[in-house]
Structure formats: C-alpha cells, structure tokens
Amino acid sequence: MLETLISSKTRIKLLLKFFLNSKTTSYLRGLESEFGDSTNAIRLELNRLEKAGMLTAFMQGNKKMFTANTDHPLLGRFIIFY
Numbered sequence: 001m002l003e004t005l006i007s008s009k010t011r012i013k014l015l016l017k018f019f020l021n022s023k024t025t026s027y028l029r030g031l032e033s034e035f036g037d038s039t040n041a042i043r044l045e046l047n048r049l050e051k052a053g054m055l056t057a058f059m060q061g062n063k064k065m066f067t068a069n070t071d072h073p074l075l076g077r078f079i080i081f082y
Helices: 009-020 030-033 040-052 076-079
Strands: 025-027 055-060 061-067
Touching: 009 025, 009 030, 025 030, 025 055, 030 040, 030 061, 040 055, 040 061
Parallel strands: none
Antiparallel strands: 025 061, 055 061
C-alpha cells in the first residue's frame, strides 16, 4: 500500500525500520548492509527524512547515527496507516 504513495523503495524501508520501532538507531553503513542498497541512495533518503524532521541525527564517535523523531506528528499516523 505504501508503494502507491511513496515511490522510493529505500525511503519505504527506512520509514518502516525507524517508525515501527521508534527506539531503533542506525548509521549509513549498517543500513547499507541491512538493505543491500547503495550508500548513495540511502544517504539521500536519510538526508531528506532528516530535513523533513522525521529523523534526528547525532554523532556517536565518528558515526552519524539516525533515529526516529518521536515528536513528529506523522509518527502515530504512519503506524496506524501501515
């Protein structure tokens, strides 16, 4: 169902990963090995979701970690929609 609304398969994977378990944290290379997608495709989508306020980022050592922004108004709606 999400495929009809969101054309990017990488974006769908990221939304499902972070929004179905809002305590999840991950970084670019970890997501690359998990999804099997290119780092460039994942980086673009992570940056878009962070800019939209759906993800937050923080540094942990030399890794930029991402997690769901639990204050984002679409978080609850996304879970109900899915």
